[in-house]
Amino acid sequence: xxxxxxxxxxxxxxxxxxxxxxxxxxxxxxxxxxxxxxxxxxxxxxxxxxxxxxxxxxxxxxxxxxxxxxxxxxxxxxxxxxxxxxxxxxxxxxxxxxxxxxxxxxxxxxxxxxxxxxxxxxxxxxxxxxxxxxxxxxxxxxxxxxxxxxxxxxxxxxxxxxxxxxxxxxxxxxxxxxxxxxxxxxxxxxxxxxxxxxxxxxxxxxxxxxxxxxxxxxxxxxxxxxxxxxxxxxxxxxxxxxxxxxxxxxxxxxxxxxxxxxxxxxxxxxxxxxxxxxxxxxxxxxxxxxxxxxxxxxxxxxxxxxxxxxxxxxxxxxxxxxxxxxxxxxxxxxxxxxxxxxxxxxxxxxxxxxxxxxxxxxxxxxxxxxxxxxxxxxxxxxxxxxxxxxxxxxxxxxxxxxxxxxxxxxxxxxxxxxxxxxxxxxxxxxxxxxxxxxxxxxxxxxxxxxxxxxxxxxxxxxxxxxxxxxxxxxxxxxxxxxxxxxxxxxxxxxxxxxxxxxxxxxxxxxxxxxxxxxxxxxxxxxxxxxxxxxxxxxxxxxxxxxxxxxxxxxxxxxxxxxxxxxxxxxxxxxxxxxxxxxxxxxxxxxxxxxxxxxxxxxxxxxxxxxxxxxxxxxxxxxxxxxxxxxxxxxxxxxxxxxxxxxxxxxxxxxxxxxxxxxxxxxxxxxxxxxxxxxxxxxxxxxxxxxxxxxxxxxxxxxxxxxxxxxxxxxxxxxxxxxxxxxxxxxxxxxxxxxxxxxxxxxxxxxxxxxxxxxxxxxxxxxxxxxxxxxxxxxxxxxxxxxxxxxxxxxxxxxxxxxxxxxxxxxxxxxxxxxxxxxxxxxxxxxxxxxxxxxxxxxxxxxxxxxxxxxxxxxxxxxxxxxxxxxxxxxxxxxxxxxxxxxxxxxxxxxxxxxxxxxxxxxxxxxxxxxxxxxxxxxxxxxxxxxxxxxxxxxxxxxxxxxxxxxxxxxxxx
Numbered sequence: 011x012x013x014x015x016x017x018x019x020x021x022x023x024x025x026x027x028x029x030x031x032x033x034x035x036x037x038x039x040x041x042x043x044x045x046x047x048x049x050x051x052x053x054x055x056x057x058x059x060x061x062x063x064x065x066x067x068x069x070x071x072x073x074x075x076x077x078x079x080x081x082x083x084x085x086x087x088x089x090x091x092x093x094x095x096x097x098x099x100x101x102x103x104x105x106x107x108x109x110x111x112x113x114x115x116x117x118x119x120x121x122x123x124x125x126x127x128x129x130x131x132x133x134x135x136x137x138x139x140x141x142x143x144x145x146x147x148x149x150x151x152x153x154x155x156x157x158x159x160x161x162x163x164x165x166x167x168x169x170x171x172x173x174x175x176x177x178x179x180x181x182x183x184x185x186x187x188x189x190x191x192x193x194x195x196x197x198x199x200x201x202x203x204x205x206x207x208x209x210x211x212x213x214x215x216x217x218x219x220x221x222x223x224x225x226x227x228x229x230x231x232x233x234x235x236x237x238x239x240x241x242x243x244x245x246x247x248x249x250x251x252x253x254x255x256x257x258x259x260x261x262x263x264x265x266x267x268x269x270x271x272x273x274x275x276x277x278x279x280x281x282x283x284x285x286x287x288x289x290x291x292x293x294x295x296x297x298x299x300x301x302x303x304x305x306x307x308x309x310x311x312x313x314x315x316x317x318x319x320x321x322x323x324x325x326x327x328x329x330x331x332x333x334x335x336x337x338x339x340x341x342x343x344x345x346x347x348x349x350x351x352x353x354x355x356x357x358x359x360x361x362x363x364x365x366x367x368x369x370x371x372x373x374x375x376x377x378x379x380x381x382x383x384x385x386x387x388x389x390x391x392x393x394x395x396x397x398x399x400x401x402x403x404x405x406x407x408x409x410x411x412x413x414x415x416x417x418x419x420x421x422x423x424x425x426x427x428x429x430x431x432x433x434x435x436x437x438x439x440x441x442x443x444x445x446x447x448x449x450x451x452x453x454x455x456x457x458x459x460x461x462x463x464x465x466x467x468x469x470x471x472x473x474x475x476x477x478x479x480x481x482x483x484x485x486x487x488x489x490x491x492x493x494x495x496x497x498x499x500x501x502x503x504x505x506x507x508x509x510x511x512x513x514x515x516x517x518x519x520x521x522x523x524x525x526x527x528x529x530x531x532x533x534x535x536x537x538x539x540x541x542x543x544x545x546x547x548x549x550x551x552x553x554x555x556x557x558x559x560x561x562x563x564x565x566x567x568x569x570x571x572x573x574x575x576x577x578x579x580x581x582x583x584x585x586x587x588x589x590x591x592x593x594x595x596x597x598x599x600x601x602x603x604x605x606x607x608x609x610x611x612x613x614x615x616x617x618x619x620x621x622x623x624x625x626x627x628x629x630x631x632x633x634x635x636x637x638x639x640x641x642x643x644x645x646x647x648x649x650x651x652x653x654x655x656x657x658x659x660x661x662x663x664x665x666x667x668x669x670x671x672x673x674x675x676x677x678x679x680x681x682x683x684x685x686x687x688x689x690x691x692x693x694x695x696x697x698x699x700x701x702x703x704x705x706x707x708x709x710x711x712x713x714x715x716x717x718x719x720x721x722x723x724x725x726x727x728x729x730x731x732x733x734x735x736x737x738x739x740x741x742x743x744x745x746x747x748x749x750x751x752x753x754x755x756x757x758x759x760x761x762x763x764x765x766x767x768x769x770x771x772x773x774x775x776x777x778x779x780x781x782x783x784x785x786x787x788x789x790x791x792x793x794x795x796x797x798x799x800x801x802x803x804x805x806x807x808x809x810x811x812x813x814x815x816x817x818x819x820x821x822x823x824x825x826x827x828x829x830x831x832x833x834x835x836x837x838x839x840x841x842x843x844x845x846x847x848x849x850x851x852x853x854x855x856x857x858x859x860x861x862x863x864x865x866x867x868x869x870x871x872x873x874x875x876x877x878x879x880x881x882x883x884x885x886x887x888x889x890x891x892x893x894x895x896x897x898x899x900x901x902x903x904x905x906x907x908x909x910x911x912x913x914x915x916x917x918x919x920x921x922x923x924x925x926x927x928x929x930x931x932x933x934x935x936x937x938x939x940x941x942x943x944x945x946x947x948x949x950x951x952x953x954x955x956x957x958x959x960x961x962x963x964x965x966x967x
Contacts, residue, residue: 011038013047015068026071030064037089043098043112048076050100052087059087061102061111078113091131093138096165097157101141103128110155110167121172124151132184132192142192144181148266149174150194150204150230176213176230178202180267191233197865199267200605201236237603238263239271240866246617246624247841247860255561256841259624260862261612268628270606270615273868275843275967276561277549278596282578285326289313290585293571294343296351298331298364304437304574307331308583309353310590311340324577333362333369341384347441348406352391354384359391359402359409373402373409383421387428388441390462394421399449401465412463419453422479423495426462429486429509433533446509448493450479457482457495459507468511471495471518473503483529485538487552496527500544504557519958521559523548532572532582534595541582543567549595556926556961561844564591601843736764736773744788753796755788761798761808761823779808779823789838789859791873796823797859799835804828805861805871807915827915830905833863842870844967858966870919870967877943882917882963885956888936889921892928919967925960933957 014025032053041048047066052059061083063076084104091101099112105127110117126147134140134152143151154171179196186192190206210227245260258273289312295305298320307329308319316336320329330336331351338355346352350370351362358374358381375381375395384393391402391409399421400414428436428444435442446468448459455478459469473479477497484507485492491507502521524544531540540550547562547570569585573592584591596602610630617624736754739762744755752764752773760783765776784801791797794810808823842858857873874882890901901921905913925936933953940951 011035013066013068028066028071028073030073032062036087039090039092039100041092041098041100042094044077049073050076050090050092052083052090052102058082058085061087061090061100063113078111080111080116083109086127088127088129089131091133091141093155094133094136097138097155097167099167101153101155103131103143108153108170108172110170112167115167117167117170119170119172123172123174124149130181130184132186134186142175142184142186143172144178144184144194146180146265148177148180150176150178150181150184175206176228178204178230178232180265196238196267197240198264199269200238202232203234203236205231205233207231238866239273239603239862239868241864242836242862242866242868243612244614244837245839245860245862246615247839248617248619250622256843258839258841258843258860258862258868259615259617260868261615261626262866264611265631266609268608268611270608270612270626272604272606273843274563274602276563276602278563278602279582279584279591279593280596281591281593282581283324283326283592285590286588287585287590288588290569290587290590292340292342293569293583293585293590294340295571295573295583296343297345298351301576303576303579304572306575308571308573309340309343310585311343314339316340316343321573321575321577331362332367333360335360341381342386344386345388346386346404347389348404350404350406352386352404352409354381354386354391354393356380356382359384359393361404361407361409363407371408373411375400383424385424385426387426387444388436390426390444392424392426392447394424394449396420399424399460399465401447401463403463413465415465417449417451417458419451421449422452423450423482424448425482425484427484427531429484429491431486431489433536433538444484446484448482448484450482450495452478455479455497457493457503459493469507471503471505473497473518474501477501480526481529483531483540485531485540487538487557488555490552490555492557494529494540494550496523496529496542498526500525500527502527502542502550519961523559528569530570532570541567541570543570543584554927556964559965734766734771734773736775738762738775738778744785746788746790748790748793751790751793753788753790755785755798758782758784760785760800761788761796763796763810763823775821777810777821777823779825781825787835787838787861789840791857791859795826797838797871799831799838799861801834803832803834804830805835805916828906828911829913829916829918831863831869832904833865833867835861835863837862842966844965872966874917878959879917881940881942881951881959882922884940885925885936885960886917886922888940889925892932892936893921893924919963922960923964925956926964 011030012025012027014023016023032051034054036052036054036059038049038051041050041063047068049064049066051062053062060079060081062079065074065076067074083102084107086105087102089103091103093099093101099110102109102111107118107120124145126145126149128143128145130144132142134142139155139157141153143153152173152175155167156169156171157165157167159165178194179199179202181194182197183195184192192204192206194202194204196202207229210229211231212225213228213231239260239262241262241264243261245258247256247258249256255276260271260273262271263269287310290310291313292311294309296307296309297305298307306321308321310317310319316339318329318331318334318336320327334353335355338357340353340355342352342354344352349364351364353360353362358372360369361371362368363370379395381393381395384391386392389404391404393400393402397417397420398414399417401412403410403412424447426444426447428442430436430442445462446459447462448457450457455473455475457471457473457479458467460466461468473495474497477499479495480498481496483494485494491509492504493507494502494504496502500523502523503518505518523542524546527542527544529540529542531538533539537551542548542550545566547564547567549560549562551558564584566586567584568587571583573581573583578592581592581594584593608628610628612626612628614627615624739754739756740759741757742754743757746753750766752766754762754764756762760779760781762778763776764773766773783798785798786801787799789797791807794812796808797805798808799805806825807827809826810823811819814820839860840858841860843860859871861869861871895901901918902912905918925933928936930953933956937951937953937956940956941948942951942955
């Protein structure tokens with residue numbers, strides 16, 4: 011054992027080792043109430059488990075016999091609770107009993123309510139009189155030490171009492187905070203923040219016949235939950251919306267915490283109402299009456315007319331508004347200062363008083379010309395009549411023109427959005443004034459920033475050669491001013507802007523969105539957010555002073571406006587070609603996770619695209635009734651409630667299975683397959699055959715489907731026929747197929763490549779990694795590169811040398827890359843959580859592979875070319891010296907892990923992305939001396955080059 015004495019007079023800690031005679035120590039704690047350090051241990055030998063104490067002589071660095079010991083305690087005793095003074099002593103927690111022992115008193119109890127192993131505890135009081143206990147079934151107990159004060163002032167324990175409080179997530183750790191609030195940390199499910207009650211409250215709990223639950227009394231209520239995806243046992247990547255963006259459906263958790271987790275990148279819209287309204291050309295919210303919410307009316311524009319919808323609770327009805335021109339197409343409509351409304355049509359700018367309930371003023375273009383584009387804020391209006399741009403200001407009862415200019419080309423789009431750091435200022439009593447505006451022009455396809463009120467040009471940016479700007483927006487994110495411009499081909503350009511000079515502070519950056527995107531701004535969570543309407547709608551927001559682009563789970567949106575009415579609070583109104591939809595938006599964050607509780611352990615999942623169905627294998631532990639011998643369902647779960655519903659058509663569902671069961675004499679193992687709505691027995695495995703992994707695949711040009719255990723052919727007679735096998739593995743656990751090749755991951759013998767020759771009917775090994783890696787997952791990258799994960803938390807890539815001249819060289823898989831992940835990887839899957847956009851990119855990444863780990867991490871591994879790898883590796887090396895890790899752990903040594911060889915072939919994306927969090931001066935230090943290849947030549951890399959490359963890399967996940 012190793013001890014670490016603390017000396018307050020010394021700045022250095024000097025540990026020392028002491029040998030004890032016990033070999034198998036289960037737990038050890040220091041005891042309170044003794045003059046010198048006294049250790050109590052639970053140890054195990056051939057006679058059972060025992061408790062023993064030792065005194066530690068720090069000066070002589072040796073152990074002495076302790077004050078007491080106890081032999082033959084509970085055979086499953088697994089930890090000790092050290093009780094503080096004045097009670098002192100120890101509590102020994104076993105499978106069937108709880109014992110208090112202090113050398114003088116020995117008080118055991120065998121509470122019948124504890125049926126599962128206690129795995130963690132937390133003290134409630136400083137005097138050690140109460141403890142919270144959590145077991146493997148998710149039950150939370152409170153243990154009370156009843157004590158008595160003696161004549162001499164000492165306290166002695168008289169009895170132990172235990173009470174069941176309720177059910178929580180299966181705990182790994184418990185921490186009592188204060189005032190009855192407890193944090194429950196779970197490794198197998200979501201962690202929780204709970205409150206303890208002195209009297210029972212009603213909570214929902216599953217019943218024997220339903221997972222929906224019924225109300226029952228409990229002393230616990232859940233205040234909050236904290237998502238934990240671990241352990242991820244299996245997962246699949248699917249594109250359910252067929253938008254080119256994957257979602258991960260993961261088998262997460264274990265036992266009663268087992269669930270399916272649907273993980274997607276982007277923003278979800280929860281639909282609350284929809285109305286069939288084809289031909290919508292624009293929509294705007296209004297506040298017409300005195301309401302506590304922001305809006306109560308919706309203006310919808312069509313070709314040649316407009317309509318007003320009144321929102322009364324959840325009811326939507328068409329209404330009229332005095333002074334409103336509903337016989338014209340509305341270009342813009344909004345509430346403005348002095349309790350007025352503005353409606354802009356091609357005829358003019360109409361001002362309506364909400365106090366007088368009538369039109370009070372109208373500004374019209376000269377010479378009966380028509381307005382082509384218009385926008386406004388609370389007090390300022392910007393209208394374009396062809397190439398003429400006019401700036402107007404709103405006064406009480408009138409609209410006044412302040413300036414007008416003629417631009418070289420017609421105006422395509424414009425914005426007069428005030429740049430503010432606090433969005434709530436826009437809704438204040440005093441209108442915020444914009445000092446700059448921006449316009450996008452036809453023909454020359456430029457974006458121009460103009461000064462207000464003079465409309466003097468401050469900055470001009472060329473956008474494209476042939477594609478005109480469609481939408482333009484000024485907005486401030488995290489104190490940084492941006493100009494965003496979208497083109498008709500779906501491209502978004504954005505610039506950081508100096509609002510005082512109108513000049514761009516950096517190079518324009520380009521992001522492909524959908525077709526003909528239209529920008530609208532709204533507030534979410536107190537922050538400004540941009541909604542890009544298109545056939546692939548996107549939300550743009552800022553995170554750590556970086557712009558993030560998240561896809562929305564809608565197929566098409568042509569117009570959007572914020573909506574905050576009594577019946578639809580904090581909502582959005584969205585329109586496409588045929589429908590008006592009202593819904594709420596998810597929290598603005600990178601990943602969204604939805605939970606489908608199973609209440610049992612999920613093991614494997616497969617997806618069949620033809621039927622859009624998932625196949626799932628789960629594991630459940632049931633109890634056996636001691637009197638009847640019948641199986642008793644402990645709790646309702648997915649497999650006890652499931653009903654099989656088969657779609658029309660004859661489809662075969664095949665699922666990858668990974669099982670290992672101890673062989674028993676006479677036991678039979680078989681597999682059944684679903685075909686034509688019926689289960690058929692396909693093949694009976696012999697006694698010595700264990701199905702460790704099964705996969706449906708097509709090998710090369712062979713038209714037959716095979717299930718690889720060895721190789722079995724699925725015949726036309728609906729039978730499995732043994733085709734061939736390979737016996738070169740100790741325990742083959744993982745299989746992946748591509749063409750004629752099968753990648754095998756072995757328990758102890760790393761990876762091997764098998765080649766199936768369907769003419770000869772042979773399955774031959776053609777290459778192997780001879781390193782003794784204990785594999786946890788494998789994946790095929792391409793024809794010559796193979797990815798593996800092993801039990802020391804490393805990932806590595808092996809390469810097959812197909813061009814080697816000798817058979818010996820061709821038969822060896824050469825390790826070309828190694829990296830320490832720090833977590834055990836259970837599964838690799840090809841796919842990505844982000845939509846793969848085409849367009850210019852600083853990071854030409856290909857072959858995205860997602861992985862899931864025991865502790866719930868989801869990561870991505872992607873392939874980059876050699877030049878980019880060298881560039882990113884140089885950034886990583888510099889950042890490792892600039893950014894100090896927690897504990898000052900050397901990055902190089904961490905990435906190498908337990909291996910003697912240094913890590914290579916991988917770049918730590920998490921570290922590289924930390925570059926974006928640095929200040930400009932630190933960025934310049936990192937960029938100093940770096941070179942970048944461009945058009946075949948090398949040049950010195952700038953800070954903007956690094957920012958562009960790292961931001962592009964950030965978008966691949």
